[in-house]
Amino acid sequence: MATLLKTENLTRRLEDEAIPVTLVRQANVEVREGEYVAIKGPSGSGKSSLLYLLGLLDRPTSGKIYFRDQDISNFSQNKLAQLRLEQMGFVFQFHFLLPEFTSLENVMIPMRKLGNLSDKEIKIAATERLAELGLADHINKLPSQLSGGQRQRVAIARALANNPKLILADEPTGNLDTVSSENVQEILQNLVKTHGCSVVVVTHDPEFAQRCDRTITIVDGAIVEEE
Amino acid sequence: MRLLAFIALKHLLARKRQSIVSLMGIVLGVAFFLAISSIMQGSEEDFIKRLVDNSPHITISDEFRNPRVQPVDRLYGDKGIVSISGVKPLTETRGIRGYEKILVYLENQPDIKVSPVLTGSSIISFAGQEKGVTINGMIPQEIDRVSTIRDYMVEGSLDRLYANPDGVLIGVTLAKNLSLALNDTITISAQNGNVRTLKIVGIFKTGRSGYDRSQVFMNLKRAQALLGRINRINAILVKLDQPNQALLRAHEIEAVIKYKSESWQEQSEDLMSTLAIRNKIMYTVVSAVLVVAAFGIYNVISTVVMEKHRDIAILKSMGFPASDIRMIFLIQGVLLGVAGNLAGVPLGVIFMRAMEEIEFRPPGSTEAISMPVSWGMEQFAIAATFALSAAVLASFLPARKASHVQPVDILRGGL
Ligand SMILES: Nc1ncnc2c1ncn2[C@@H]1O[C@H](COP(=O)(O)OP(=O)(O)OP(=O)(O)O)[C@@H](O)[C@H]1O
Ligand SMILES: [Mg+2]
Numbered sequence: 001m002a003t004l005l006k007t008e009n010l011t012r013r014l015e016d017e018a019i020p021v022t023l024v025r026q027a028n029v030e031v032r033e034g035e036y037v038a039i040k041g042p043s044g045s046g047k048s049s050l051l052y053l054l055g056l057l058d059r060p061t062s063g064k065i066y067f068r069d070q071d072i073s074n075f076s077q078n079k080l081a082q083l084r085l086e087q088m089g090f091v092f093q094f095h096f097l098l099p100e101f102t103s104l105e106n107v108m109i110p111m112r113k114l115g116n117l118s119d120k121e122i123k124i125a126a127t128e129r130l131a132e133l134g135l136a137d138h139i140n141k142l143p144s145q146l147s148g149g150q151r152q153r154v155a156i157a158r159a160l161a162n163n164p165k166l167i168l169a170d171e172p173t174g175n176l177d178t179v180s181s182e183n184v185q186e187i188l189q190n191l192v193k194t195h196g197c198s199v200v201v202v203t204h205d206p207e208f209a210q211r212c213d214r215t216i217t218i219v220d221g222a223i224v225e226e227e
Numbered sequence: 228m229r230l231l232a233f234i235a236l237k238h239l240l241a242r243k244r245q246s247i248v249s250l251m252g253i254v255l256g257v258a259f260f261l262a263i264s265s266i267m268q269g270s271e272e273d274f275i276k277r278l279v280d281n282s283p284h285i286t287i288s289d290e291f292r293n294p295r296v297q298p299v300d301r302l303y304g305d306k307g308i309v310s311i312s313g314v315k316p317l318t319e320t321r322g323i324r325g326y327e328k329i330l331v332y333l334e335n336q337p338d339i340k341v342s343p344v345l346t347g348s349s350i351i352s353f354a355g356q357e358k359g360v361t362i363n364g365m366i367p368q369e370i371d372r373v374s375t376i377r378d379y380m381v382e383g384s385l386d387r388l389y390a391n392p393d394g395v396l397i398g399v400t401l402a403k404n405l406s407l408a409l410n411d412t413i414t415i416s417a418q419n420g421n422v423r424t425l426k427i428v429g430i431f432k433t434g435r436s437g438y439d440r441s442q443v444f445m446n447l448k449r450a451q452a453l454l455g456r457i458n459r460i461n462a463i464l465v466k467l468d469q470p471n472q473a474l475l476r477a478h479e480i481e482a483v484i485k486y487k488s489e490s491w492q493e494q495s496e497d498l499m500s501t502l503a504i505r506n507k508i509m510y511t512v513v514s515a516v517l518v519v520a521a522f523g524i525y526n527v528i529s530t531v532v533m534e535k536h537r538d539i540a541i542l543k544s545m546g547f548p549a550s551d552i553r554m555i556f557l558i559q560g561v562l563l564g565v566a567g568n569l570a571g572v573p574l575g576v577i578f579m580r581a582m583e584e585i586e587f588r589p590p591g592s593t594e595a596i597s598m599p600v601s602w603g604m605e606q607f608a609i610a611a612t613f614a615l616s617a618a619v620l621a622s623f624l625p626a627r628k629a630s631h632v633q634p635v636d637i638l639r640g641g642l
Contacts (some may be wrong), residue, residue: 101237
């Protein structure tokens with residue numbers, strides 16, 4: 001399988017703090033297309049920090065990132081934003097939905113931003129995405145009218161909005177009850193098959209990690225194990 | 228862009244109360260701005276209209292703006308060899324020399340109406356009382372060309388002056404002071420000892436008490452005889468088709484005829500500068516209202532930005548660039564500004580209508596007058612532009628701050 005995302009000696013330090021902190025040190029990560037990768041490690045080990053770097057939300061202090069063999073380490077913020085819009089989707093631990101917008105609108109916003117489809121097509125596509133995740137009855141509800149599990153599914157639907165190549169999830173089940181958690185895990189696993197995208201998921205849950213093709217373990221900001 | 232506007236609108240609608248309060252600030256700001264500026268503008272226009280209507284647009288007098296240069300100075304002045312001091316003009320009968328030629332020159336200009344006058348001070352005696360007055364000797368048939376005195380006649384008429392060369396028009400205050408009535412006969416004496424007996428053929432009331440007390444109109448020939456200045460005049464009154472041109476035309480005329488030609492603007496310079504100062508004060512005060520309103524907008528939008536850090540982080544992580552985020556909040560400023568105008572202008576119009584309705588009686592006046600409200604387009608333009616730019620400026624800082632929000636900082640916070 002072709003390489004989707006690759007990092008070389010990726011390091012992120014917070015220099016401004018009273019005591020400089022190294023969040024991620026010398027990380028070499030490779031994510032291939034259609035791969036399902038878990039990142040695990042103790043609390044405070046730098047899992048989220050690594051994920052933000054992979055998701056181009058944060059910039060490394062040193063090291064390089066390649067997206068499909070293209071060095072994007074020096075891309076401008078605007079170019080990175082465009083790359084995120086077209087190629088990536090995020091799911092966070094606390095369902096980060098826009099509270100003023102309905103489920104449908106939340107899913108439609110990235111599509112409208114990309115602007116590849118007409119308004120009508122966008123509406124149909126967004127409805128389909130939500131239906132796929134069992135939310136057909138909830139498309140016109142506001143996030144505050146949904147349960148935690150439902151919100152997380154809306155967040156996944158939104159992450160999938162523009163058919164991204166890479167889904168990055170930071171403890172997507174961390175806040176859910178067992179049933180909802182199971183449900184979300186299944187959905188993510190299916191994404192790899194049904195949508196052909198790669199998924200990188202940060203989790204504490206060993207069972208969750210078990211479902212993945214590969215697990216990266218990180219301690220103190222450094223990758224200690226890959227299996 | 229439509230998407231950004233949609234998001235911006237949602238943010239405002241989610242904070243209805245706050246948005247409405249800040250909106251009220253602009254609405255009232257715009258409305259007050261319109262109300263105040265229309266009344267200031269209106270009263271100024273009213274004032275100037277009266278001024279322009281009731282006084283000559285240009286007054287040519289028998290003076291020179293600069294003392295005449297002595298022949299010696301002309302020859303040697305810059306060389307400093309000779310100097311003259313204590314120059315005293317020759318005593319002569321004063322007046323505009325060659326005024327017939329000047330009148331012909333002026334009358335040949337298409338936009339000008341003129342009439343010659345001889346003014347001078349005299350004393351009216353009646354029943355043992357004496358009052359100093361200014362007599363205006365004019366050709367009766369020409370008075371209408373340069374004066375609106377006809378509109379102010381309350382008794383008798385201007386036409387009777389045509390028929391009676393010994394007629395005189397006096398003001399209502401003078402008549403009251405001296406207990407004079409129409410058709411009474413009065414005695415006017417000049418400083419040179421000449422005395423004439425004249426008959427009151429008309430009484431006018433302009434409402435300006437100084438004018439109604441001191442001005443007297445009579446036949447030019449009689450005035451010349453009374454003042455001992457046969458065939459002389461000392462002023463030419465000019466009316467223009469376009470009163471606004473007075474300043475320019477006065478310069479042109481003066482350049483040709485050399486006699487001092489004062490435009491109405493120049494004659495009422497102090498008044499004009501008072502009006503200018505009044506305008507500045509008014510605009511400062513009213514702008515302050517809008518500045519306060521702008522702070523209201525600043526307040527809402529920065530609150531929205533503060534509360535929306537999370538949403539900004541989400542939007543950025545989705546792939547919205549910083550410029551889009553800035554635009555979302557700028558649009559909120561524009562939306563508030565536009566909405567403020569949409570409600571503020573009609574409210575202002577209501578205020579203006581209401582002011583027009585109000586009638587009041589100035590102290591000492593018998594007639595009720597209503598407030599002069601100006602409906603000039605430019606005040607609407609100024610109010611709208613000012614409110615809109617205040618709103619956009621007010622949203623600029625919060626919008627910039629929003630665009631600088633780093634998603635990671637928010638995500639790390641874990642909120
Ligand atoms: N702004 C900051 N200033 C100082 N230290 C920070 C800052 N942000 C993060 N850290 C530290 O960096 C380390 C890595 O944080 P990170 O959130 O990546 O850990 P994590 O593995 O995701 O932990 P968790 O499992 O609890 O989510 C932590 O020790 C944290 O305390
Ligand atoms: Mg974390």
